[in-house]
Amino acid sequence: MKKSELKELYQMMFPDYPDIVTVKQLCEMLGVSRALAYKLISDDEIQAVKIGTSLKIPKVSVINYVTEEKKEVRTSA
Numbered sequence: 001m002k003k004s005e006l007k008e009l010y011q012m013m014f015p016d017y018p019d020i021v022t023v024k025q026l027c028e029m030l031g032v033s034r035a036l037a038y039k040l041i042s043d044d045e046i047q048a049v050k051i052g053t054s055l056k057i058p059k060v061s062v063i064n065y066v067t068e069e070k071k072e073v074r075t076s077a
Contacts (some may be wrong), residue, residue: 013063020056034068040065 004062008059021029026037026046047061 009063010060011068013066014059018058019058019059021062023055023057026057026062030066 002055017025017029023034023037023041026040027034028034030037032040037046041055041057046057046065048055048057051057
């Protein structure tokens with residue numbers, strides 16, 4: 001994704017949230033459970049930084065996750 005596209009998305013997506021969000025806010029943004037939010041973070045799907053005892057998530061990481069094209073994993077049957 002180009003830097004200009006990311007900047008446009010950043011201004012349009014999740015405008016009511018701060019630049020750094022909490023796990024609770026991440027759950028609200030994506031409409032997912034707390035357990036799934038932690039799984040996305042632990043699987044490095046969404047980048048987060050641990051500060052003290054809490055996780056801080058850059059909003060840009062959430063936007064990247066939402067807009068990223070995922071490759072489908074196929075299994076042989």
